Amino acid sequence: MKVNNDFFQSDDVVSVARQMLGMYLVSEVDGNKTVGKIVETEAYSGRGDRACHANDNKRTKRTEAMYRAGGTAYVYLCYGMHHLFNVVTNVEGLADAVLVRALEPVDGLDVMKERYGKVTKYTNGPAKLSKAMGIDVSMTGFVLGESCLSIHQGQKLSDDEITVSTRIGVDYAGDDASLPWRFYEKDNLWVSKK
């Protein structure tokens, strides 16, 4: 069952990030369906968070999709070669987003393997899962549930099954780097880093 986009239009991006654990990300690209359970997320806020691309209402061509209504995909290029998938949250005009950092593969394993060309894990990292699911920057702005991407309801995790930590790779954000805005399923083997 698809998650209603009302859920993503919450004004509490941190809470949304936490609740997304256990849900399923589905992509249907080139006739191939791939499914993964979300096991790791990070929250980014457009206001008062220096780690966010759209902080301080910074509007560029790249961040434009982040200002759309919650339930929109925001995909951007990092280090010139990696595509990172985010789900936009909050209402139109307020640029919050949740970065999906890791998935536990559920369906379409052979397709992921073919896309990735590696034998080892291919969904335990934000750039890896995007490639395995066939997601790229051309999908930024796509509406979840009305495009090749959708998010489905899953098993809700209880607090003692969730680990909270600081976000990865945002040291440049000063004090905001220490915000406890990263969530992952405790003891899950597919989490990118401990």
Added chain:
DNA sequence: CGGCTGATTCGCT
């Protein structure tokens, strides 16, 4: 316009 940096990953040392 040149130079630097990043929500990363891989491969070699």
Added chain:
DNA sequence: GCGAATCAGCCGC
């Protein structure tokens, strides 16, 4: 453990 790959955005000249 370090550097390359490689591009959008930003800052300084």
